[in-house]
Amino acid sequence: MDLAEIFRVMRRRWYVLLPGLLLTAALMAAVALLVPVTYQSQSTVVLLNSQKATVAYDGNPFLSTQTSLTGMADGLARNLNSDGSVRELKSRGATGTFEAKLADNAQGPLMWLTVTGTDEKAVLASAKVLTGYAEERLKDFQKQQAVTPKAMIRMTTVVAPQTPVAQTKTRLQYLVMAGGLGLVLSLVAVFYVEARRRPRPPRRPDPAGEPAEGGTGEPESVPGTGEEGADRTIALRRPPEWSRAAGRRARADKTQAEPEAGRVAVTPAAEPLDEEPTHGQRSHTGQRDR
16 A cells, blocks of 8 residues: 555545544643643752862862762762752742752762752742752761861852753653554544445355355355346356256267168168079079178
């Protein structure tokens, strides 16, 4: 089946295709309403060495980086993703989902703080709350260990919470899935109806003299219309009994008539007439014939 035939079938069964397309449009509209647009805001922070550790660098923390800061950043991110931190953020008015992790391809203790939600303004406010809470958690860790203020690791914001950006990838995926599913089901329904409504060719009759299994040996009548059906029916009929008996008698009479005709033609040639008198004597020719 080529593309032109597919379009012909779709045009012929439009009354099946049209409701399917309407249902597909309704399904896509429902997906658009049930799957709202999400917004995302992200900030970037970095951990810096303590004031005491930067004395040799004239107090410049960016010249004094240690691998221990990366480990501290990883520990802080895990704490921010915990259930306790999420509850604390919710109590402070933050909404949406929160994520804290080490920045990809970072060469230092850089962290990404991300907030995702359906309200654009609420997402931006929650991103600010998350950034401030991360700095508080870093100080709490060190206070629990009785670290002096001059020896504490510090945090600074590299990128402030950004304006929320719409995330349409997930919604678009659901819309494409709903549309594709509805279109496929509509086409399946169209071709199913086409297969059911298409006329089937008539069944060929069985060869003469070979009755079907379980039959009585009588030739089956073949359904047909017009002269073609009548010719097939006549060809399968057997001659009546009186016709076959008359034929046998005619063949027997012909067989009997042929030997008699042969003897009549040969007898005059075998016994010629004798015109001379025999005077009571037998003919020698007759003896020879005997």
